[in-house]
Amino acid sequence: MKLRVLVVDDAAFVRDLVKKAVRDTYPGCEINEATDGRKAVTMLNQREINLVLCDWEMPEMSGIEVLEWMRSDERYKKTPFMMITSRGDRDHVVKAVQAGVSDYIGKPFTRENFVEKVSKVVAKHLGVKPGEGPAFKGMPGQLSADVLMGKPASASGGATKSVSNDMGGASVLMGGGAKQATPDKAAAPSGSAPKTQAPGAKPKNKARGVASVRFGSGGSAKLVLKDINLQEMIGVFRREGTLPALLEPAVADIVDQDSGDVARINGYVRMMQAQEPHPDAETIQMLIRFVDDDEDKLSVLSRFIAKVR
Numbered sequence: 001m002k003l004r005v006l007v008v009d010d011a012a013f014v015r016d017l018v019k020k021a022v023r024d025t026y027p028g029c030e031i032n033e034a035t036d037g038r039k040a041v042t043m044l045n046q047r048e049i050n051l052v053l054c055d056w057e058m059p060e061m062s063g064i065e066v067l068e069w070m071r072s073d074e075r076y077k078k079t080p081f082m083m084i085t086s087r088g089d090r091d092h093v094v095k096a097v098q099a100g101v102s103d104y105i106g107k108p109f110t111r112e113n114f115v116e117k118v119s120k121v122v123a124k125h126l127g128v129k130p131g132e133g134p135a136f137k138g139m140p141g142q143l144s145a146d147v148l149m150g151k152p153a154s155a156s157g158g159a160t161k162s163v164s165n166d167m168g169g170a171s172v173l174m175g176g177g178a179k180q181a182t183p184d185k186a187a188a189p190s191g192s193a194p195k196t197q198a199p200g201a202k203p204k205n206k207a208r209g210v211a212s213v214r215f216g217s218g219g220s221a222k223l224v225l226k227d228i229n230l231q232e233m234i235g236v237f238r239r240e241g242t243l244p245a246l247l248e249p250a251v252a253d254i255v256d257q258d259s260g261d262v263a264r265i266n267g268y269v270r271m272m273q274a275q276e277p278h279p280d281a282e283t284i285q286m287l288i289r290f291v292d293d294d295e296d297k298l299s300v301l302s303r304f305i306a307k308v309r
Helices: 012-025 037-046 063-072 090-099 111-126 175-180 295-308
Strands: 004-008 030-034 051-055 081-085 103-106 210-215 220-228 232-238 249-255 262-274 283-290
Touching (some): 012 051, 051 111, 063 081, 081 111, 210 232, 220 283, 220 295, 232 262, 249 295, 262 295
Parallel strands (some): 004 030, 004 051
Antiparallel strands (some): 210 249, 232 283, 262 283
């Protein structure tokens, strides 16, 4: 039997990174993809899938709804399902556990961390180790809630350790494999796109709010925004520790202060430049390119933009 994997995410950038990591880990496997939960269900009805790697926040049908549908279908009651999401808070982890998730990883995450978690899920549920052929046997049940929450497994459960540091903002989307990604083809988005400045120049625009950004390498920054639209944002932050790399994946948490709604926008570092003319410059200007197409996220982002522009 051939190992068939379904990758579900509305962001093509994320799907490409996940597919590349899976292909490198399991040569010869068959990889299918879907851009939202509804298309994922259609694909699950059309062919037998042995492993699902699915985003939580998607248009049409969310990842948790896909998981609940699978667990209600006799064919997919025990099929391994790993949730991939920027929602790393405990409430969402518990909800995923209750729905029958096999494992859970928060965005952004390193390539190494992703491969390690996928390898554990596939070895436990399908009996295949990295680099082995596509044939496998058996599909045991899902991990227990204790194991998924990072607690030691009981002697009777026999499960290995699972999610621990991946739950919150410290978990990091393909940072180790960022060099495999390619920048988007468009030179700049249409409309009032953020514009870069000459090296050493100070930002001319007034601040347009603050966004919390988590990087693939594990760091984070409070980005004081100079401009933002639905495609990208540009701002400055104070350098603390190691800088992220170009093309490194990132997640921007943008809050609508009136409603309290949070848009966790997936993107990557498209540009960085120092704001002082010396190697130890403390103020860095950064441009983050967004890769999300989720309507709910873009709605929150649109409201934020309307208030700060």
